[in-house]
Amino acid sequence: MSDTTYTKIFSGNFIIVQLAMDRLNGAGINAIIKDESESGRLGGFGAAIQGYQELFVSDEELEQAQAIISSVKEELESQE
Structure with missing residues (x-):
């Protein structure tokens, strides 16, 4: 296991x-x-914020992933 x-x-x-x-x-x-809210729902508990998720990447791929996330953010901001 790594x-x-x-x-x-x-x-x-x-x-x-x-x-x-x-x-x-x-x-x-x-x-x-x-997704804490989905995990809570499946466990029979409620969650304060529905649909809120967090995205994680391995540290080995972090630099490349940051560039992609930056471009996604720029794309979303340009559409507002």
Whole structure:
């Protein structure tokens, strides 16, 4: 088992996180989504913020992932 560590690189609503995840996957980066509200729901508990997710990448892919996340943020800001 490897000792890979992960860093949170992005957080937001479900739709934006899915967009970022798709871009990362397209670049060959395996990201992990953490969704506390869904985990709580499945465990029988409620959550304060529905649809809020966090996106994590391995430290080995962090630099490349940061560039992709920056471009996603720029794209979203230009559409506002």
